[in-house]
Amino acid sequence: MSKHFLVIVATVGLLASLLSCGNGKPALDNPSRGEIVIAADESFQPLVTQLTSAYSGIYPDAHFKVIFRPEQEAINMMLQDSARLVFATRVLKPNERAVFDQRKIKGATEKIATDGVALIVNKANTDSLITMAELQRIFNGQISQWGQLKGGNQSSPITLVFDNNNSSNLAFVLKTFNIKDVKGLRIFTTHSNREVIDFVRKNPSAIGFIGVNWISDSDEPLSVELAKDLRVMGVSDKINPVNRNDYFQPFQEDLGMQRYPLRRPVYILSRETHPGLGGGLINYIVRDAGSLIIRKLGLWPRTPYDRIINLTK
Incomplete structure (x- = not known):
C-alpha cells in the first residue's frame, strides 16, 4: 500500500469526522x-x-x-x-x-x-403622572388633549408613539385596554425603540411606549445617553390617587413587587x-x-x- 494512498485515506477520514456524526x-x-x-x-x-x-x-x-x-x-x-x-x-x-x-x-x-412598558415624555413636559383609567380613556378616544388629564398643563393634543405596527409594545397595550380598532387615535409608529426616544425628545406633546431595558441600565453609556432629556411617567392603577406615592415606574422593585401596572x-x-x-x-x-x-x-x-x-x- 503506497504512502500516497494512506495520505488520501487519512485526509478523507479526517474530513468525514469533521463534517458528520457518523451518519453523513x-x-x-x-x-x-x-x-x-x-x-x-x-x-x-x-x-x-x-x-x-x-x-x-x-x-x-x-x-x-x-x-x-x-x-x-x-x-x-x-x-x-x-x-x-x-x-x-x-x-x-x-x-x-x-x-x-x-x-x-x-x-x-x-x-x-x-419587564415593563415604559411611558416616556419630553423633559419639558411636567405632566409625568397618569392613571390606568386615564390611559383607558385615551385609547378609547375619550381623552385626546393633555389638558383633559388630571393636573394637565398643556393644551396640545396627545400623540401616542410606538416602535412598530406589529411590535410587542403596541400589542401589549392594546390587549391591556381591550382596544380592537385604533382608527381615529393619534398614533404614530417609528421603526425602533430608539426612534421612539428621538421622536419624544423633539415633541413635547408625545407619549412614547418603549421597553424599559432601553433606558434602565445605569452602567451602560448608551442607556444613560438615551435617558437624557426624558421623563419616565409614573402610572397608578387607582382611579383617584391621593399623592405621588400612588404612582409607580417600570423599574426593578416595582416590577418585582407587582406594583407597576404595565408589567409583562x-x-x-x-x-x-x-x-x-x-x-x-x-x-x-x-x-x-x-x-x-x-x-x-x-x-x-x-x-x-x-x-x-x-x-x-
Missing part, C-alpha cells in the same frame, strides 16, 4: 459550541445583546446570529424554522402550537423575567429538538449568572442568582 449528516451543535439564529422583538435588543454576548464570552465557540423583528414576525421565523429561539412577551397561540404538533416538535417555553413577562420560546446551544443559553439565563444581567438591566429575573460570599476575619 452535519454535526449537531451542543451547549458550548455551534451557531444558531435567534429572533427577538426589538424592544428587547439591549437585553438579548448582553445575554448572548456574555454567553459567547464564556464559550468562544458558541455563536448567535440575532435578528430583531416585530414580535409576530419573530415568532413566525421560528415556526418556519428560520430561528431556533425567540424572545417574546407571550406563549404560542393554539394555531401556532399546532404547527409544532404537526411536525412532532415538542418545543419549550421558559419565562425568564418580568419575558419568555424564551424554543423549537430545539436536541440538547443544543439553545438549551445551553436558556439554562445559563434561568439557572445561572444570566439572571445577574437581567437584574443589571433593571428587569426582575424569574430566578434570582444567589451569590455566595465567604467572610473571613
